[in-house]
Amino acid sequence: MLPGAVALGPPVTAAPVALLVRIRPGARVALPAIVALTVLVTLTVLATVPLLASVAGAASSPPPQTAAQSAARSAARWSWPTATRVVVRPWEAPATDYGPGHRGLDVPAPPGTPVTAPADGTVAFAGQVGGRPVVTIDHGGGLVSTLDPVVPSVSAGAVVRRGQGVGTVGNGHCPATAPCLHLGARVDDRYVDPLPLLPRPAWPVLLPDGQARG
Numbered sequence: 001m002l003p004g005a006v007a008l009g010p011p012v013t014a015a016p017v018a019l020l021v022r023i024r025p026g027a028r029v030a031l032p033a034i035v036a037l038t039v040l041v042t043l044t045v046l047a048t049v050p051l052l053a054s055v056a057g058a059a060s061s062p063p064p065q066t067a068a069q070s071a072a073r074s075a076a077r078w079s080w081p082t083a084t085r086v087v088v089r090p091w092e093a094p095a096t097d098y099g100p101g102h103r104g105l106d107v108p109a110p111p112g113t114p115v116t117a118p119a120d121g122t123v124a125f126a127g128q129v130g131g132r133p134v135v136t137i138d139h140g141g142g143l144v145s146t147l148d149p150v151v152p153s154v155s156a157g158a159v160v161r162r163g164q165g166v167g168t169v170g171n172g173h174c175p176a177t178a179p180c181l182h183l184g185a186r187v188d189d190r191y192v193d194p195l196p197l198l199p200r201p202a203w204p205v206l207l208p209d210g211q212a213r214g
Contacts, residue, residue, distance in 0.1 A: 078118035078197040079162055081147055081183055082109050082169075085202040088180060091193035103191040104146065104184030111179055113169040115150045117160040118183070118197070126152035132172035145194070146184035148173055 084107050092102035109115075121139035128134070132149040137160060139145065149170035160166060174180035185194035195201070 077199065078145070078194070079116065080107070080198060081115050081118050082107055082113055082181055084108060085199070087195070087201050088178070091195060093193070094191075097190075104182050105194060106174060106180040106182050109169045109179060109181040111169050111171055113181065114165055115147055115167050115169060115181060116163050117166050118145050118194075119162045121145070121160060123152075123154050123156050123158045123160060123166070126154055126156055126158075126167075133167070133170045135166050137166070142188040144186045146182075146186070148182040148184070150181070 086108060087105050088108050089102060089106040091105055094100060094103065115135070117137055119137075119139050121137040123135065124138040124144065125134065125136040129148070133151045135147045135150045135152050135154065137145045137147075147166065149172040150167040151170045152167040154160060154166050169179065169181050171179070173182045183194050185192050185197065
């Protein structure tokens with residue numbers, strides 16, 4: 001080795017003298033060492049690129065869905081429980097589980113109007129709740145519909161199909177001067193807006209605040 005040269009790689013035996021490159025006064029480095037260093041840096045960069053890509057992909061991925069969201073989005077589209085698709089009062093999300101709000105939607109329907117199951121399921125309840133007749137249907141996957149007020153023509157445990165009759169509209173929930181049918185939806189025991197599960201309504205009819213109903 002020449003005086004002042006620093007060998008950073010294994011000795012080169014293919015040639016009697018290694019080609020030297022001056023990098024600073026008083027010191028020289030063998031060219032094969034520079035090539036080896038360049039290859040090492042290149043391999044390091046190539047190994048880092050997939051890691052950076054995976055980190056960036058994870059940062060841009062949407063957060064995982066909750067069980068309620070997954071169940072609601074995987075559910076089959078419902079059908080309207082009456083012949084009308086007019087919403088006289090929409091869903092109003094409560095601030096808390098027990099706070100005021102409107103846990104479903106109302107469609108105009110006079111007493112005696114036929115009511116059908118919005119989707120396939122099993123009748124979980126058919127009877128009186130708070131003095132009003134109610135039908136509740138379990139659609140599986142944590143998804144449950146509630147029809148109120150409905151005088152049931154089915155009993156708990158009955159298997160029903162989408163569009164099958166389950167009763168007729170009774171009295172309650174809405175004033176006698178503006179009777180309606182209330183449709184509620186629950187996913188994993190939490191109320192959700194049923195409108196995304198239904199075909200597009202004919203048009204919304206929103207009541208003034210002073211006429212809000214419970």
